[in-house]
Amino acid sequence: MALIEQLEDELARGAQCRGGRRQLHERRQDRRGARGAGTRTPRAAGPAFAADLARRHDPHQAPGYWRDLLRWLIAANTAAPAYAVDDLRRIRVPTLWIAGEDDPWFELDQPLAMKRHIPGAELLIVNHAGHGPQQTHPHLVGPAIAAFLTRSDARQHP
16 A cells, blocks of 8 residues: 555645545545535545556556556656646647546546647547546547547548
């Protein structure tokens, strides 16, 4: 569980992911038994959180992959630069943001701001979906990706 505690420390020190910080705050509030009104249900701390990560990520990679993922998250949140609006405006490739309405890691204002600042970017918000709507709602996300690729190809090759 040391990796989880290290991730929590990094997020608490000002990680790039505001949604992650929010979830961390909710988890800490939940541990104290003082969950605020209107907050999303946080994941359980400790072994349950690790088991959830393993369930979500190990089958697609290898047993224990979730540990590598946490190491990457720690490194990304401590070393990765935050992108400025000017950086986003320079992106010239077709961009589709896909977000779950109930994602506990990312607040919707993040993909909304990115869509607003990346020229021609599109955003799909999947209702009643958490993190990874492409896995939980493939019947909605798959056709949306196909349509986006068709539109993008038509724009680049009129």
